[in-house]
Amino acid sequence: MDLSYKARKEAFVSDLTGGNIGEINSVTLVAPASILLWSALQSRLSFFYPYTTTALITDFLINVLAILFATTLYSSAPLLLNILLASPAVLILLNYSRSRPQQKTKPLRRSENDSSTKEQSSGGSESLPIHPFITTYRAAMMVITCVAILAVDFRVFPRRFAKVENWGTSLMDLGVGSFVFSGGVVSARSILKNRNSESSTRSLLQRLIASMRHSFPLLVLGLIRLYSVKGLDYAEHVTEYGVHWNFFFTMGLLPPFVEIFDALAVFIPRYEVLSLGIAILYQVLLESTDLRAYILVSPRGPGLLSKNREGIFSFLGYLAIFLAGRATGIRSIPRGTSPSTSPQQARKRTLTCLGVQTVSWTTLFILNSTFAFGYGANIPVSRRLANMPYVLWVAAFNNAQVFLFCLLETFFFPSVHRALGKEGEAERVSFATSRILTAFNKNGLFIFLVANLLTGAVNLSIHTLDMNTVQAMAILVGYAAILTGIALGLDKANIKLTL
Template identity: 30%
Template sequence: MINKLEIFLIVLLTHPTNIVISVYNINNVFMQFLLLVFLPYLCIINSGIHKYSHIILLLASMFKKRPKEKYETKGKEYEIVRGIVIILVTIAIFACDFSNFPMRHLKTKFYGMSLMDLGVGSFLFNNGLFISRRKRFSILKSSFILFLLGVIRLMVIVCLRYSVDETEYGYHLNFYFVLSLVYLLYLIFNTKYSLILCGIILMTYQGLLSNGLNEFVFYAKRETFFEKNREGILMIFPSYCILVFSEYLGKIILQTQSNHQTIYKMLLYVLSFFYMFSLCNEKIEISRRLSNSSFVIFIVLFHAIHVVFIKLTAMFCYLPCEFVIFCGRNMMVIFLWSNLLVLLANIFFNLKGFSEEESIISNFVYLSLSFLGPYYFYYKGFKKIKNS
């Protein structure tokens, strides 16, 4: 069964970000960066900072200026959830290379759930939310680009002899390959019976896991191509299910109806997945490496709760923060740029040998480059040239 304390920690780590994004309109971009990016980083490496983070947020609520006018908020839920995800993912992929990063947040090797286990599932969920609005050619184009990125990453790893954790996707496969193949599956099996198909996939796959496939994933040798990449190959179909379940929630958000009807359907959606998770979690221990039913349902439930939370907040407070909207809309750009920074840092520095003070300074510089760099490049450079 999933560790309840770990789930509490995961939710708690995202709480300050959710509160700030959903309620507080701080016009200064650097202050937004400090509260939305650097503060969650400090909370991750030191859980004791949480109590101080709430005091900081309370002070921010007292001194901020209330907006004079309301703006259209329909659809902003999507960008804000994407913003939350890219902030946490960008923080974790670099912070985990330092010795002061808590071990409990690292990816699990067998069973259980940690902060970093949310990564790939979070991307899949966010890519699925509004995928129904995209044209088939656009999805196919994205799949091709992701496949090329996967090839480039593989070549870099092989040429530089960069060490990878084979328990994530295997030796040859990586995140880009998996997402590319999931897009192709979506194009092939996108029908009105997709939800039923996902149910069949999850039950069949879980049956295989219960009859020995889990032992193969955990303990088999890595000799053939399939054995070397078993985690990445086997997670493709469960990942497709996350995409489809997320798409269904996105359709609820997009429907032209009153806020009360939307909230009612979203709450029904969340309660359905909560019920399914409570049933699965009693008998099926959650595992990111297996991508089992408990993992798939938990990923959908976890992020659906975020979407509902933000949607409810939008009914009472206007959704602000140009910085967060920028992060959400440019999720993949920030992810690619931050991955490049992480790669360069690991090539030129021994990050494990950094002291705690050096690691905090390094992460501040890295996060500034990852978020403020693209933001100012776009708004002060590219956008200015475009409008001239």
């Protein structure tokens, strides 16, 4: 890579201060607004059945390109885009009644939420249900993450959305934490499944060995990325994670450390408390020692710790975020029905729980990051440190997103949660879930890897900083279409590539 251009690229993503949380919320609200429109079309018109070419293009426009446009062309007017998405949904609701019975409209198709075929057919009240709202939440997060990692290299993507240098909030900072949080949500399935099985009696050592099998591919990808970046002289932002560290290392080390802290669940059964405990202890270390200054301003010494201090110490914050996600998953995944609890009551309880968690995390965030009428700590958010305000912000935002998606599913597709037992569940869930989002969710981590490879290929092939708006959008739309095509192809072939 040309040295002068490499310097321009590094300067392009350096010393940024981010934007305000209100604007970030407006941009990310496009995902629920898109699902609002998709759900209105599907529940009232069965628009996506059968899944014709028109349905595919509409699905792509609503659930992929809308997010791309929110972060680029509509970045200065995200509320306008939200209105453009919500308005036709309102008109459909006012003019059409509910579609024909949903459970008979589509053939059987597995969802990532349903982690195995055995679970689908096991039946019984103890089996874990498939939740379209969790599939939708995770997939929407994956789409915006994949879009942002390439879009950030073009000028059409506002600098206030890119990762901040030290202090502040941005869309991409939120995306990193949300990626970890969503992983925590899904990890709750294994915990819930194992509570009443023989595997729950496994020793800590056995669980650590099992977790390392999940970690190994991610650590290998981290090494591949490290050597690729260094070998190709690729432009990199060292203060993001350090000289050698990258996000794959963080994700790869989470499973074994989570198992260690999972052992504490015997004494502290609430993962929210574990998450807060880690975040508080880490924040105390940052405030009461020289750790904060060491991470932010200390010269990079010859040792590996000094060279990679951002990635190593921020891992504590990401661990807290993962555990917060697991807490949300444990409270939202179970069916919740019993002889004395109807499906409607169980869903109401889930919505109430998600609402309470959203308010609780938000309140803690406000108290931690502002003066809050003289009672707050006023600690600024730092993704580089992954400090306590950052952990609380990510947890509050993601709980709010899960709540919104759950609310939309409850309103538009009541048959999903009202039915007792597993019979016909897959068909109902398939009807209530975008095929594109199902595909992104099913092979999410693999799609993320492909997105990273395509991002590298684009940056090595062209000078993204010199592209005008039309050129940049053409490349980004093509990139989004390729990722969507790969995801749909894998889903149609019923291939699930776990990393």
